[in-house]
Amino acid sequence: MGNFDLLKVKGVSRRDFMKLIAATTAALGLPALIVPQAANALEQALNKPPVIWLEGMDCTGCTESAIATLNPSPSELILDMLSIRYHETIMAGSGKTAEEAYQLALKENFILVVEGSCPEKEDRYCMVGGKPFRTTLIEAAQKAQAIIAIGSCASEGAGIPGACATGAVGVAQILRNAGINKPVINLPCCPVKPDTLIGTILYYLTYQKIPALDSQNRPVAFYGSLLHDNCPRRGHFESGQFLKDWNDPIQKEYCLILKGCKGPKTYTDCAQVWWNDKANFCINAGSPCSGCSEKDFYNEFSPLYSKQEMFKLPGIGEVNADTVGTVLGGAAAVGLGVHFVATATSSRLSKKDHKEGM
Numbered sequence: 001m002g003n004f005d006l007l008k009v010k011g012v013s014r015r016d017f018m019k020l021i022a023a024t025t026a027a028l029g030l031p032a033l034i035v036p037q038a039a040n041a042l043e044q045a046l047n048k049p050p051v052i053w054l055e056g057m058d059c060t061g062c063t064e065s066a067i068a069t070l071n072p073s074p075s076e077l078i079l080d081m082l083s084i085r086y087h088e089t090i091m092a093g094s095g096k097t098a099e100e101a102y103q104l105a106l107k108e109n110f111i112l113v114v115e116g117s118c119p120e121k122e123d124r125y126c127m128v129g130g131k132p133f134r135t136t137l138i139e140a141a142q143k144a145q146a147i148i149a150i151g152s153c154a155s156e157g158a159g160i161p162g163a164c165a166t167g168a169v170g171v172a173q174i175l176r177n178a179g180i181n182k183p184v185i186n187l188p189c190c191p192v193k194p195d196t197l198i199g200t201i202l203y204y205l206t207y208q209k210i211p212a213l214d215s216q217n218r219p220v221a222f223y224g225s226l227l228h229d230n231c232p233r234r235g236h237f238e239s240g241q242f243l244k245d246w247n248d249p250i251q252k253e254y255c256l257i258l259k260g261c262k263g264p265k266t267y268t269d270c271a272q273v274w275w276n277d278k279a280n281f282c283i284n285a286g287s288p289c290s291g292c293s294e295k296d297f298y299n300e301f302s303p304l305y306s307k308q309e310m311f312k313l314p315g316i317g318e319v320n321a322d323t324v325g326t327v328l329g330g331a332a333a334v335g336l337g338v339h340f341v342a343t344a345t346s347s348r349l350s351k352k353d354h355k356e357g358m
């Protein structure tokens with residue numbers, strides 16, 4: 001079945017498809033002029049580079065995030081059109097059949113998607129198909145035309161497994177250790193958003209190069225803005241209204257910084273994009289941001305709900321969350337918020353943090 005036959009089955013016309021491509025390219029900050037080029041790149045998709053999707057030390061949450069959409073969303077449709085040749089969780093085959101599918105895909109010009117972290121030294125912690133996951137990862141990375149690490153575990157900080165005794169690290173670290181000098185596109189978040197993965201693949205297929213990345217090798221298009229700047233609770237922060245008691249309904253919408261929110265140091269588009277077909281995201285659901293798009297998650301940011309956060313503020317120095325809430329509070333926090341944002345946007349997102357696409 002061809003690509004657009006598949007879309008018709010799902011009740012999507014070509015016109016709708018072009019609208020979806022336009023929405024995705026707009027999310028990437030790309031000009032409308034490239035929409036036909038992007039659609040054409042995707043139309044070639046069944047003759048296109050296949051995808052090998054490896055899983056190491058993971059919870060399959062990123063797979064769930066990518067495939068569990070409620071309606072035919074842009075992400076679902078584009079994923080349908082990709083040729084995912086090997087995926088341990090969703091492929092029908094297992095054992096010898098799965099291994100043969102992997103070996104066949106290895107001979108092609110494939111894109112490698114990696115979910116989960118990898119033990120840096122010990123091989124006994126993560127064996128897949130009778131082999132150390134690290135061996136498979138290095139083998140596939142050497143042959144891949146592009147490498148995308150999805151979720152916090154596969155990205156630079158290695159997520160929750162990175163805080164454990166297994167010596168787990170992200171994909172880029174494993175490749176550096178093995179002397180493989182290939183760029184790894186990191187798409188952290190726990191889990192990755194489907195829009196982020198699809199947008200990155202779409203950009204790559206269209207331009208045959210990876211998008212502009214920041215200092216943690218994350219696409220600037222998705223990780224270029226500070227969560228705190230787009231937070232629906234930001235007004236309460238600036239008014240010095242901080243949630244202290246979960247059981248007080250008056251405080252329900254207040255800023256969560258005293259509950260450990262990492263929004264002021266986390267670069268992500270969560271507040272704009274949300275998860276689960278735009279159903280919700282952490283802060284809107286009442287949970288402080290855990291900073292899962294940053295390399296310091298989880299090890300440096302835990303315990304997640306503690307008010308241990310330290311912040312450097314211009315003219316004030318380092319203060320903790322208690323100082324923000326109980327000493328400065330009220331009107332002073334208004335000024336504090338302005339300083340805070342100015343610092344964050346000017347110093348943390350400087351141009352030198354971003355690389356050109358390669």
Ligand code: SF4
Pocket residue numbers: 227228231232233234235237254255256257261262263264283289
């Ligand atoms: Fe939102 Fe967290 Fe910033 Fe408060 S500290 S405004 S909850 S991002």
